[in-house]
Amino acid sequence: MEVINKPIIIEDDEVCLYGIFRGIENPLRIIVLIPALTGTRIGPQRMFVEICNYLRQEIGTMCFDLPYAGDSIDKRNKKFQNLRKDYNYYLSKIYDFLQHEYPKSEIIFISISVGCMPILEFSEKMRLNKVILLSPNHLSNATSVVNKRNIYAYFIKVFQYKTWQKFFHLKLNFHKIFSNIFNINKKRKSHGVEIDKQIVNRGKVNLLCVFGENDPNLQENQKFWILNKNQNRFTSYKNCIVSNSDHSFMGWDSKRELLVQISNWLN
Numbered sequence: 001m002e003v004i005n006k007p008i009i010i011e012d013d014e015v016c017l018y019g020i021f022r023g024i025e026n027p028l029r030i031i032v033l034i035p036a037l038t039g040t041r042i043g044p045q046r047m048f049v050e051i052c053n054y055l056r057q058e059i060g061t062m063c064f065d066l067p068y069a070g071d072s073i074d075k076r077n078k079k080f081q082n083l084r085k086d087y088n089y090y091l092s093k094i095y096d097f098l099q100h101e102y103p104k105s106e107i108i109f110i111s112i113s114v115g116c117m118p119i120l121e122f123s124e125k126m127r128l129n130k131v132i133l134l135s136p137n138h139l140s141n142a143t144s145v146v147n148k149r150n151i152y153a154y155f156i157k158v159f160q161y162k163t164w165q166k167f168f169h170l171k172l173n174f175h176k177i178f179s180n181i182f183n184i185n186k187k188r189k190s191h192g193v194e195i196d197k198q199i200v201n202r203g204k205v206n207l208l209c210v211f212g213e214n215d216p217n218l219q220e221n222q223k224f225w226i227l228n229k230n231q232n233r234f235t236s237y238k239n240c241i242v243s244n245s246d247h248s249f250m251g252w253d254s255k256r257e258l259l260v261q262i263s264n265w266l267n
Contacts, residue, residue, distance in 0.1 A: 001025070003056055008064075010097045017093060018071040019064035022052045027060030027105055029266075030098060031132075034091070034111040034119055037083070040070035043112065044248040047255055051110070054259045059266070060105065062098075066090050087118030088125075095126060106130075108266075113137045113247070120205070127203035129235075132262060134210050135247045137217075138224045204235040208265045210258060212245035238265060 001024040008019040019041060023030075033048040035041060041063035042049050052061040067074040067090070080086055091109075098107055108130045109119040116136035123131045209225050211218055222239065229237040240261045245254035 016073045023056040023060030029106040030060040036113040036115040206236045215247045
């Protein structure tokens with residue numbers, strides 16, 4: 001079958017969401033890749049593009065930008081404040097489009113870092129079958145408001161030599177960065193004791209979580225997801241660790257192992 005690439009535009013009076021479809025016409029499954037808060041549809045180090053190119057011979061894939069990064073636009077002049085609610089709003093637009101254009105295709109969401117909790121909760125709400133989380137940051141589940149001042153400060157640091165020096169030596173404190181960007185409730189228990197029962201009762205998913213071996217929050221993250229598994233939140237749960245990888249799976253060897261783990265789980 002011919003593999004196609006075509007732009008996708010979801011537009012109404014409130015939003016204009018831009019994406020790209022890669023794969024065969026009318027696929028049995030569509031993988032939808034959703035960026036983290038400040039990311040775009042290509043993913044970190046073009047990781048989403050690599051995933052799509054690896055899977056597109058048998059599975060349709062769609063990569064989307066979400067406001068306010070990339071090309072997508074929110075026409076309501078609304079400020080981004082609530083991670084879970086805003087992601088749920090945009091995901092609903094994407095889901096409705098897929099239901100209309102590909103009614104017979106299974107929908108599987110993938111995201112990374114702070115994008116993971118929103119796609120998991122949305123998939124549970126819509127009773128989807130499978131979800132893939134890459135370096136999921138569960139602390140975003142306890143946040144309501146984004147600290148824009150700190151986002152700007154970190155944006156400035158992106159252009160500083162010291163930042164890249166720490167990044168390449170795996171010395172960036174991602175836990176501190178997430179805590180500073182999001183107004184995380186420090187009193188909330190971070191190991192899953194306070195799971196939202198209303199969301200869990202809506203549906204169970206088959207879940208794949210993939211972590212980098214050198215992610216500084218690896219142990220804490222694993223405790224959270226294992227506890228959720230033990231509380232019977234998921235239909236099935238698989239945990240994979242990419243060796244010698246950081247939080248963003250930087251480097252070709254890490255991405256290649258990530259691609260194999262995702263493909264094996266899907267098949």
